[in-house]
Amino acid sequence: MHVMSEEEWKGFLVAEPHTGKLATTRKDGRPHVAPIWYDLDLDGSIIFTTGAETLKGKALRRDPRACLCVDDERPPFSFVIIEGAVDLSEDLDDLLLWATRIGGRYMGAGSAEAFGRRNAVPGELLVRLRPGHVVAQAAIAG
Amino acid sequence: MHVMSEEEWKGFLVAEPHTGKLATTRKDGRPHVAPIWYDLDLDGSIIFTTGAETLKGKALRRDPRACLCVDDERPPFSFVIIEGAVDLSEDLDDLLLWATRIGGRYMGAGSAEAFGRRNAVPGELLVRLRPGHVVAQAAIAG
Numbered sequence: 001m002h003v004m005s006e007e008e009w010k011g012f013l014v015a016e017p018h019t020g021k022l023a024t025t026r027k028d029g030r031p032h033v034a035p036i037w038y039d040l041d042l043d044g045s046i047i048f049t050t051g052a053e054t055l056k057g058k059a060l061r062r063d064p065r066a067c068l069c070v071d072d073e074r075p076p077f078s079f080v081i082i083e084g085a086v087d088l089s090e091d092l093d094d095l096l097l098w099a100t101r102i103g104g105r106y107m108g109a110g111s112a113e114a115f116g117r118r119n120a121v122p123g124e125l126l127v128r129l130r131p132g133h134v135v136a137q138a139a140i141a142g
Numbered sequence: 143m144h145v146m147s148e149e150e151w152k153g154f155l156v157a158e159p160h161t162g163k164l165a166t167t168r169k170d171g172r173p174h175v176a177p178i179w180y181d182l183d184l185d186g187s188i189i190f191t192t193g194a195e196t197l198k199g200k201a202l203r204r205d206p207r208a209c210l211c212v213d214d215e216r217p218p219f220s221f222v223i224i225e226g227a228v229d230l231s232e233d234l235d236d237l238l239l240w241a242t243r244i245g246g247r248y249m250g251a252g253s254a255e256a257f258g259r260r261n262a263v264p265g266e267l268l269v270r271l272r273p274g275h276v277v278a279q280a281a282i283a284g
Contacts, residue, residue: 019215021163023175033165033175033211035221069175073161073215075249079177107217107283141249 002138006044009080009136013070014040017106020048023067024059032059037106038068039098046082046129047098049119052090057125060086066129076139084132088125096120146278148186151222154278155212156182159248162190165209166201174201179248180210181240188224188271189240191261194232199267202228208271218281226274230267238262 004012019035026032034056038048046068050056060066064085071079089095096116103115146154161177168174176198180190188210192198202208206227213221231237238258245257 017215019213019219021165021175021211021213023163023165023173023209025167025171025173029167029171029205030207030225031165031167031173031175031209032223032225033163033173033209034223035211035213035215035219063171065172067165067173067175069163069177071161071163071177073159073177077161077177077248081174081176083172083174106219 001140004136004138018070021069037102039102048127049099049124052125077141078138080136082131082134084130087128092120095126143282144280146280151278160212163211179244181244190269191241191266194265194267219283220280222278224273224276226272229270234262237268
């Protein structure tokens with residue numbers, strides 16, 4: 001096993017379009033986790049969009065504390081777990097910029113604009129997860 | 143997008159050795175998520191092992207409510223989210239049986255026994271997540 005440096009885990013997060021698995025806490029304390037598409041900002045923040053009325057959106061508006069896991073499911077297995085707090089924005093210009101980038105990252109350049117337009121609308125939230133505590137391990141088995 | 147039937151999501155969970163991302167709630171309410179290796183029992187329960195003193199182990203001993211996400215990160219993207227409660231066991235025979243199966247699933251038959259022996263020891267927990275609410279969607283984009 002190899003503990004990733006900050007440079008390594010940032011590289012891991014963007015090298016391939018892995019999905020992130022975002023954990024939030026429900027109002028009654030139950031945990032929830034769902035896949036998200038994300039991109040990384042220059043300062044190391046994880047950026048994604050979600051609907052304000054989705055389970056994720058409601059949980060993050062109630063409590064900004066979140067945890068994200070991104071892993072490589074193939075041997076020798078690697079993962080990054082990021083805990084931190086989120087900032088939420090409804091700025092449509094920022095939403096368009098990031099949703100377009102994120103759409104391109106997962107669906108290819110040809111689908112980026114359409115994805116951006118669809119997600120830069122009122123009712124969508126731009127979420128910025130600022131890394132607090134990070135656990136990042138490469139080659140954990142095999 | 144296609145909503146998976148129970149037969150379909152059970153098949154998805156075992157068709158390829160995806161890792162599961164297990165969400166738990168920390169004592170202070172913060173969410174946590176970490177990758178796990180799992181297998182599926184005949185009754186649809188998700189089975190995995192974890193150390194009793196790990197973050198996951200301590201969280202599940204305090205509160206049995208958990209949520210697991212397994213997804214296909216490639217287009218057209220599919221995911222299964224399982225919410226439920228866990229039963230914990232320290233039975234070493236059951237631990238050996240399941241840890242061996244799980245090791246074989248992720249590392250190949252040649253590594254199954256060694257993985258089983260390493261994880262069927264005092265201090266390890268066998269966790270059985272009984273599916274309560276399941277959201278399972280195939281081909282969500284593209």
